Each structure stands twice: as C-alpha cells, then as structure tokens.
Amino acid sequence: MSSNKPNSLLSPQLLAQLERMELVSRKIFRGRMKGERRSKRKGQSVEFADYRNYVPGDDLRFLDWNLYARLDKFFLKLFLEEEDLHFYGLVDASESMAFGEPSKFEYAKQLIAALGYIGLVRADRVKIEPLGSPYAAQSPVLRGRASLWRMLNYVNSIPNDANVSLAESVKSFCLRNTGKGIVVLITDLMDKNGYDQALRYLVSRDLDIYLIHVLSPVEIEPDLAGDLRLTDCEDGDVAEISVSTRLIEKYRETLASFIESAREFCHRRGIVYMMTSTDRPVDRLISRYLRQRGLVR
Numbered sequence: 001m002s003s004n005k006p007n008s009l010l011s012p013q014l015l016a017q018l019e020r021m022e023l024v025s026r027k028i029f030r031g032r033m034k035g036e037r038r039s040k041r042k043g044q045s046v047e048f049a050d051y052r053n054y055v056p057g058d059d060l061r062f063l064d065w066n067l068y069a070r071l072d073k074f075f076l077k078l079f080l081e082e083e084d085l086h087f088y089g090l091v092d093a094s095e096s097m098a099f100g101e102p103s104k105f106e107y108a109k110q111l112i113a114a115l116g117y118i119g120l121v122r123a124d125r126v127k128i129e130p131l132g133s134p135y136a137a138q139s140p141v142l143r144g145r146a147s148l149w150r151m152l153n154y155v156n157s158i159p160n161d162a163n164v165s166l167a168e169s170v171k172s173f174c175l176r177n178t179g180k181g182i183v184v185l186i187t188d189l190m191d192k193n194g195y196d197q198a199l200r201y202l203v204s205r206d207l208d209i210y211l212i213h214v215l216s217p218v219e220i221e222p223d224l225a226g227d228l229r230l231t232d233c234e235d236g237d238v239a240e241i242s243v244s245t246r247l248i249e250k251y252r253e254t255l256a257s258f259i260e261s262a263r264e265f266c267h268r269r270g271i272v273y274m275m276t277s278t279d280r281p282v283d284r285l286i287s288r289y290l291r292q293r294g295l296v297r
Contacts, residue, residue: 021296092166093132170198215276
C-alpha cells in the first residue's frame with residue numbers, strides 16, 4: 001500500500017467489488033446537475049412515481065387525460081427526479097497518522113480512494129482533501145469513472161506533513177465548500193486541542209457526516225515494557241515513563257473511555273461514528289461494516 005503507483009491503492013479485485021456499490025445519503029439534497037441517483041423528491045424525469053390532485057398553476061403537460069376520461073377528475077403525474085450528490089473525503093494528514101505498519105495515513109488514503117471511486121461510478125461529485133495541508137487548496141472536483149486515474153494520482157500525492165489543528169482545517173474546508181452531501185472524515189482524533197470544535201463545524205453545515213476513527217493495532221494493544229522516553233511526533237513534547245502492567249491497564253481504560261466518549265459525542269449530533277484498526281482489510285470495512293451503517297449499499 002505504500003507504493004507511489006496509482007494502482008497500489010485499489011486492486012482490480014477491489015475495483016470490481018466497488019463497481020456494484022453506491023453511496024447512500026440519509027438526507028435529501030438538491031443537486032445542480034442530473035446524475036445516476038434516484039431522489040426521494042418528486043420531479044419531472046422519465047420514471048413514473050405517483051399521482052396527486054391537480055391544483056391551479058400546475059403544468060398541464062403532466063395531466064393524465066386517460067385518468068380524467070375515466071374519473072372526470074384532474075390528476076397530475078409525478079416522476080422520480082435524478083440528482084447528483086456531493087461526496088467529500090477528508091483525510092487527516094497530521095504526522096500522528098504516519099504511525100503503524102501499514103500507517104494510518106496509507107490506510108486512510110486507500111479507504112478514501114475506494115469510497116471516492118464508488119462516487120465516480122455513480123456520477124457523484126467527488127472531492128478529496130487532506131486536512132491541515134496547504135495542498136488542500138489544489139483539490140479537484142471530480143465526476144465520472146473516467147476521473148479514476150486523476151483521483152488516484154491526487155490521493156497518492158497527498159503529503160503527510162500537516163501541522164494545523166483539526167478544528168482549523170475543518171473550518172477552512174467548510175468555508176471553501178458549499179455543496180450539500182456526504183462527508184467522510186478519516187482521522188485518529190489525536191489532536192491536543194480536541195476534536196469537538198471540528199465536528200461542530202461540520203454539523204453546522206447540515207452535511208451527512210461519517211467519522212471513521214482509525215487506529216493502529218499497536219495503539220489498541222501496546223506491546224511495551226521497561227523504561228521508555230516518548231517523543232510527540234507533532235510538537236516534540238517528551239515524556240519519560242516506566243511501563244508496568246498497571247500502566248498498560250490504565251492505558252486500555254483511558255483509550256476505551258476516549259473511544260466511547262467520541263462515539264457518544266457523534267451519536268448526540270447525528271454523526272455516524274466507527275472505529276477501525278488498520279489490520280482490517282478495506283474491502284471488508286466497506287462491504288460489511290460501512291454497509292451496515294448505511295453509507296454504501
């Protein structure tokens with residue numbers, strides 16, 4: 001997964017699996033172009049949906065004259081409207097994401113590329129951005145399966161060197177992007193300033209929000225012993241510790257509490273939260289767990 005070749009992110013087997021999926025929004029958004037998605041709104045496309053009573057001012061072209069001949073009443077034909085969907089993929093590019101093998105950052109890039117491809121296949125508007133990196137300003141808006149290689153090249157070129165807080169990065173994203181749709185944020189939530197404000201910015205935009213909390217297996221079950229000198233990879237803070245059984249137990253308790261707190265925070269605000277480890281294959285994460293949570297079908 002660490003290769004710089006575009007096809008290192010998505011194997012042919014994974015691409016074939018993604019072809020059969022589509023992204024699902026829990027909300028109804030009005031698109032600016034016609035897409036391949038059926039909206040719950042009633043419109044004027046070619047697929048019949050229902051009837052309703054005629055009211056003065058309705059378009060006479062959609063009256064059902066056959067029904068009028070039988071019932072002597074005016075009924076208007078309603079049709080399912082096609083609409084496009086915005087899909088925003090936000091990848092935490094902070095230095096803490098470089099941890100692990102494979103790194104959380106490489107895992108996040110493969111996952112967001114896979115979800116982006118599902119959107120491209122269904123003619124959704126796809127935009128992928130790294131959080132906290134000046135490179136984000138160059139993020140393209142993509143549409144259609146022909147944009148696959150452009151998307152993969154872009155995702156592969158995202159640097160893992162961000163040093164801006166999660167909140168500031170998300171705020172910048174919200175100010176620069178006005179489209180409605182789905183946003184998937186992939187992060188380890190390891191920000192000393194916390195994640196609360198970042199998520200509040202997203203909630204204020206009335207987006208359909210999914211938070212994928214990525215951790216390394218070593219972070220979930222650390223295998224450490226003895227006296228250690230730990231250095232924060234993002235700000236250089238140093239801490240010297242003596243690892244004991246009790247310390248490991250305390251760490252597990254703290255991590256479990258942190259995960260539960262994040263899950264509860266998201267639940268109260270209508271955000272779909274999911275924690276995953278980098279040892280869980282991306283295809284299984286999408287086809288099983290994200291399908292269960294309603295992001296794909």
